[in-house]
Amino acid sequence: MKFVIEYTKQSDRQSIMDSHSHMALIEEHNTTQGNFLIFSDNYEEDTKQIIYVSVPEEEFGSLKQENTLLKAQSQANSDRADFHEEVLAEIILAINP
Incomplete structure (x- = not known):
């Protein structure tokens, strides 16, 4: 399952990374809509593209x-x-x- 978490400051980003260290960071999006970290608790399944x-x-x-x-x-x-x-x-x- 993928989890998308928005952050605004670099310190928030690091805090989120630390609190979700048990999950795999699979994507990061920095767009005009905001900054997002996308984690997965099932890396194999969430990154597979057929x-x-x-x-x-x-x-x-x-x-x-x-x-x-x-x-x-x-x-x-x-x-x-x-x-x-x-x-x-x-x-x-x-x-x-």
């Missing part, structure tokens, strides 16, 4: 293909950069023997 996403099979296949293509492009760019580095090294050695 997000389910449903992706159509066709779109999933398309994303996999795009991912494969992007990985290949990235590798090609890396290989090209290595080649350019080697060419530059050879040019420098040819100019300054």
Whole structure:
């Protein structure tokens, strides 16, 4: 269970922290509406966030293909950069023997 406690001064904040030391501080909000400390007596349950996403099979296949293509492009760019580095090294050695 989450407990939200508002405070106004830093001394109040510390007092609240001390009096709720048996609980986990999971959030702190400092907004124009006020300053809030949010504690939990069940950290595991209160901080768990599960997000389910449903992706159509066709779109999933398309994303996999795009991912494969992007990985290949990235590798090609890396290989090209290595080649350019080697060419530059050879040019420098040819100019300054």
